[in-house]
Amino acid sequence: MDSITLTVNGVPREARDVRPHLTLLNWLREQGLTGCKEGCAEGECGACAVLLARPTEDGGTRLDAVNACLVLLAALNGQEVITAEGLGAPGTLHPVQRELAYRGGSQCGYCTPGFVVSMAAEYYREDRPAGDFDLHALSGNLCRCTGYRPIADAAQALGGVAEHDPFAQRCTEPAPPPQATHLTTPDGEFHRPTTLAQALDLLAATPGAVLLAGGTDWGVEVNLRHRRAPVTIAIDRLPELQTLSWQDDHVEIGAGLSLSEVERRLAGRIPLLEELFPLFASRLIRNSATLGGNLGTASPIGDSPPVLLALDARVVLASREGEREVPLADYFTGYRQTVRRPDELIRAVRIPLPLAPITGFYKIAKRRFDDISSVAVAVALDLDGDVVRSVRIGLGGVAATPLRARAAEEALTGQPWNERTVRAAARLLRGEGTPLDDHRASAAYRAAMLEGALLKFYFEKTAQEVTP
Template identity: 50%
Template sequence: MGFDFTLNGRAVHVAGVPPQTTLLDFLRSQGLTGAKEGCAEGECGACTVLMVKPGGTGSAFVPVNSCLMFAPMAAGQEIYTVEALASGDSLAECQQAMVDQGGSQCGYCTPGFVMSLFAEQYRRGRQGPCDIHALSGNLCRCTGYRPIHDAALSLGAPPADRFTDRMLHAAPAPGAVDYGGFLRPTTLPECLALLAAHPEARMVAGGTDVAVESNLRGRRFEWLISVEALEELRAFRVSDDEIEIGAGLTLSEIDGLWTDAPAVWREWLPLFASPLIRNRATLGGNIATASPIGDGPPLLLALDARVRIAGPVGERTLPLDEFFLDYRKTSLRPGEVLLSVILPSTHPTHARFYKAAKRRLDDISTVAACFAFDIDGRGVVRRARMAYGGVAAVPLRAIEAENSIVGARWNESAVHRAQDILARTLHPISDHRGSAAYRLALAQSLLEKFWWQQQAEAAA
């Protein structure tokens, strides 16, 4: 029993490897030691590799964290490591740029940067210079970022080579996998049957949360059921009334599909982890993990999201604010799968997302907040949604504070009234990211920041 995938253009058969072995560890066991483990949780980017995924009329090179992929997740896929980029004695342009600009010292992080640079240079539809934000998932502790940025900005259009030729052809589609305790069904009925047969199984999509549990906490799962090949979880539908986003779509895929997304989505997305994480993390996974500090739920709660769920007795839909029951506990019943997220097609007149963390990018929130208001021409609040993460055991809406300002003028008095209610109704905890008092102060001050920014916009 084993599985196959394509590695640097060659077919590879894998057998006898524990199913929770990371793709990174497997690659290194094969002598491909360019990718390295720096953090084992997807924050440093030293483990970056490329996956060939659908793109345009052909395919695209998508950078991902190999430390957050279990080896069987590569089954049927096409993977490239840094060792594949050079041709004989000639470095790839992104590698040569790092040399020319002095972008490497100790070299530990360099292969990861090179892979992100390569993916950005070959990004479909890119016009103008490379976007240095494509490097936000790669950390360097010795060279400094200026020469690395200079290397990125020195790159032009990708050359006509074997990689641009590869992009003309379709990407492989993930198929069924049965490898040890790792199962990847290809239809929803198959998935539901597997969940019924293995009620103790852990569902996994991109693996960006589950792999951290495995890597850093030593968590072992008897059964992992991957939803990555389920087309039923990859729908994206737009109607006059609503937008339905498949729970199995990655955040990067959603961004490419949702061409008329509201400004608050564009504001939120770059603050969610890094491009490497967003290329694997799914919206459904971010909801279903039910983390009180997940970045997705505050945004979706403020936008009045609903979730569609399938299970042994059929489908049901419920508001997202009824989905979170307690710390890491949801209303999903045994054998159920989160299918999609449904949003109203009408956007609020004023909406902003805020994230307070020790590092602006690629970090976990101390407090996250999203405010979505409808305010009429007289400055009266007709509808208000105030959603928070990091202030309780679950992501939540501050409903009492919302009600205090609906029907009233949106002014400083309304802000203070809502802040007083927040002080009384929110019950954050203290941990290494911030004290309870600090979190409460953040929740109050972010609301005031929202008001001040609106005043500035109105005066502009």
């Protein structure tokens, strides 16, 4: 098999001689669909945005905006894609396109198709009240000449979806299921198994294979560093990795769920994660990125590990031999190294219940949104009156791995939760990890931000609760 089929703008197409590392963006442009642009090749600009038809829990379809530069074409066998050209054309403009044109939302036009796509995804959001538009849906889309005000004006001018809108009708029908895929080419192999057992068999046979979930990290490696894998195994649509369940003593989150899907299903029931989601890259990225992928790359500046460490999360690792559960605090062993064996994959993340009642997440970066952390601090606190019953502090960006702030936690546990105690612990927090000087921040700045984050948590979250 060296070809796949997919539906693009309502028309079935066959892609022949598919190379395992060819991106959807490059293939679309080869087909003449040049509204999809390359601006950065790393998911930062949004010029390449397209809509993917994804399944909803009730059997319908959700149109998710994603970065085509990070999606491998081979991963879309049997799937459905809509580009800006498929939404409307001159003379039959889509409401989003019409509002952007009417309100002056485009000058050079390079970024406009990406804005159109992201705006359309929000336009068709199933729980969007008519006349309401979440401008954060446009995060990850950059414009350097028009200015954002007319684009925001266009978004906020959109009303409800018309009764017979063809895309709204499409969303009432099932999304295409994932198709088993096996490509063998001179450039490498690509596999999409349809069950976890199949995936684990493949992984056991090819322990050096790259596991592909959302692709938001691997896509950058492919585009900018020209990395190639002998074998790629797509696991993002495995049913066993798409679950989210609440048990008496924990909540289990499937490692293959996109962050946007996790956010929808949790619906705010884990407040610390709810604080994380808006600060984790952009909506375009969160529509693809997964907790499993974020933990699998083991980056010391990943945004989810500090939060999951504060939540005392555990990682469920699966292989053909069975499953094992590892505390996240013991999972990282070195720079981008973990206890996960080559024949294992991350099946789920488990968060113990009950949750700590007072939590906070602080991400220090050069931009408030859609940026890489210089320092990240997550805190989960449980008080017995005004005494610290337990506290967990997760840190990112200050060592070769994400880590727990053990010294500060020990200094706080069993002590009165007051300004004196917190200031003493905050001074200890300055010395946690091994912060470095780099282009994002100096070591001294990182140490100061660690101290400041704990103080900020105290004054913002708890000072009024325990101080007369």
